Structures are given as C-alpha cells and as structure tokens.
Amino acid sequence: MEFISRPGEIENRSMEIIAPYLKGMNLTEDEKKVYSRIIHAAGDPEYAPIIKIHPEAISSIKSAISAGKNIYADVEMVRTGINKRVLKKFGGEVFCKVSDDEVRKFAEGEKITRSMAAMRIFGKDLKGSVVAVGNAPTALFEVLRLAREEDICPAAIVGIPVGFVGAADSKAELAAQNKIPFITVSGTKGGSPIAVAAINAILYMIDETRGL
Numbered sequence: 001m002e003f004i005s006r007p008g009e010i011e012n013r014s015m016e017i018i019a020p021y022l023k024g025m026n027l028t029e030d031e032k033k034v035y036s037r038i039i040h041a042a043g044d045p046e047y048a049p050i051i052k053i054h055p056e057a058i059s060s061i062k063s064a065i066s067a068g069k070n071i072y073a074d075v076e077m078v079r080t081g082i083n084k085r086v087l088k089k090f091g092g093e094v095f096c097k098v099s100d101d102e103v104r105k106f107a108e109g110e111k112i113t114r115s116m117a118a119m120r121i122f123g124k125d126l127k128g129s130v131v132a133v134g135n136a137p138t139a140l141f142e143v144l145r146l147a148r149e150e151d152i153c154p155a156a157i158v159g160i161p162v163g164f165v166g167a168a169d170s171k172a173e174l175a176a177q178n179k180i181p182f183i184t185v186s187g188t189k190g191g192s193p194i195a196v197a198a199i200n201a202i203l204y205m206i207d208e209t210r211g212l
Contacts, residue, residue, distance in 0.1 A: 014040050021045040030058045034183065034201045041197035042189075050186040057156050057181035061202045064130050064155035068092050071130045071199065072122050072154075074115045074139035074161075078132050081196030086203045094132075097121060115139040124152055132158045134195030137166030140174060147179050156181045158198050160190035 018036045027035060031053055039047050065071075068091030073079040079096040087094065097103045097118040107117035115136035119126070126146065131154045133140045140159045146152040159174045159182055161167045171184045183198050 011040075018045065021048045028058075030202075030205060033205060034058065034198055037197040037201035038185070038194055041193045044189075047185065047189065047194075050189065052175050052182070052184050052186060054156075054181040054183070057183050058202055058205075060156040060181045061130055061158075061199075062206055064128065065090050065092055065203065066206060069129045069155060070095055070125070071132055072096070072119070072126055073131075074098065074118070074133040075135040075192060077192035078134040078195050081192065081200070082132070083200050083203050086207045089207060095122070095125075113138040116142045119143050119146070123150075126154050127152050129154050130156055130158070130199070132195050132199055133161050134158075134190065134192035135161055137161045137163065137170035140170040141166070144170075144173055144177060147177070153180050156183070158183045158195050160185050160195040160198065162188065162190035162192075162194075164188055 015036050018039050021039065022032055022035055034053060035048060035051055038051055039045055065087065070092050071082060071087065071094045073094055073096040075098055076096055079094045082094050084094055098114050103114050103118045103121060106121060107114045110117060113136060116138040119139050119142040126143065131143050140161055143157060157174060157180050159171060161170055167190060168187050171186060174182050174184050185194065
C-alpha cells in the first residue's frame with residue numbers, strides 16, 4: 001500500500017482536502033488558516049460552519065504574543081500541545097495551575113472545580129494575556145466572570161471546552177459578550193486538541209520557521 005510519508009506533504013495534502021469546505025464562507029486568509037488547522041486537528045469538516053472567530057481575535061492574539069504576553073491554559077493537555085518553542089522566541093510562556101496543591105486546596109475550600117480555581121488564582125495575570133480553554137467550561141465561565149465583575153480582560157480567549165454539561169452554554173456566553181475577542185466553536189464539540197490547533201495556527205502565522 002502506497003502512502004505519503006513526508007510530514008510537509010501530508011500537511012499540504014490535508015489542507016488541499018480541507019479547502020473546498022471553506023469555499024463561500026468569506027473568510028480572510030488568516031481565518032482560513034485557523035479554520036483549516038481546527039478541521040485538520042479534529043479530522044472533521046463538520047467543524048467548518050460552527051467555528052466562530054471574532055473579527056479582532058487573530059490580530060489581538062498576534063499582538064499579545066509578539067509583545068511577550070503569556071498564555072494561560074485550563075488543563076495540562078492544552079499547555080503541553082502549544083508550541084512553546086515559538087512562544088518563547090517572543091518572551092512568552094504557557095502556564096497551567098490545575099495540578100498545583102494550592103489550587104486543589106482552594107478548590108476544595110470553595111467547592112469549585114480546580115480549573116475554575118486556577119483561573120481565579122491567576123487573577124490579574126490574565127489581563128492582556130491569552131487564555132486557552134480546551135476542556136473545562138467552568139474555567140471559561142470564571143474568566144468571563146473576572147472580565148465582567150473585576151475588569152480583568154485578557155487580550156483574547158480561545159474558548160473551546162468540550163462536553164455535554166456547560167460546554168455549549170459557556171461558549172454561547174463567550175460569543176455573546178463584546179469585551180474580549182474570541183475564538184470558539186458552537187455546541188458540544190471542542191476539546192484540548194482543538195484549542196491547541198487554533199493557538200498554534202496563529203503562532204505559525206507570526207513565526208513561519210517552525211518545523212512541521
């Protein structure tokens with residue numbers, strides 16, 4: 001059986017297959033790159049009509065990363081998947097506190113999820129940064145609360161939690177607010193690989209020297 005074995009060729013062929021699903025959607029070139037990487041990560045072209053990108057989201061994330069701002073993740077899978085080598089070139093890091101003892105104790109005391117507690121502990125550090133949520137709706141709800149009640153507004157939120165309890169509602173709330181640019185996906189679909197794909201797509205826009 002013949003198959004493509006070179007990474008660059010595999011990616012290029014994948015993008016060729018995805019391209020027809022984006023026709024007629026009136027996307028910018030940058031938006032096409034984000035859509036394509038999300039669809040590629042999911043292996044699912046049905047993502048095309050449910051991806052939502054705020055008009056300022058990509059430029060806000062580019063500016064924040066270029067200025068050395070950090071990325072704050074809800075779970076280790078998101079932190080692990082983001083291309084930290086590229087991010088480090090601009091002075092930024094990826095942080096996740098969900099496994100910290102401090103967060104565990106705080107969550108137990110407040111009777112909230114650890115991912116929610118982590119975002120609350122990050123607090124003012126989130127201001128002007130990039131937040132990436134790929135798993136926990138409660139983390140996304142908490143970031144939106146911090147923005148609404150405490151004026152702690154990230155530069156942008158990539159909010160794509162997955163699941164059947166709270167995920168769709170948290171993403172709907174994200175898409176309905178107008179304080180923070182965002183990238184999200186409607187409904188129950190999503191997950192850490194999808195959030196990572198969106199972030200990495202933008203990292204690769206500002207640094208094209210990364211390896212495939």
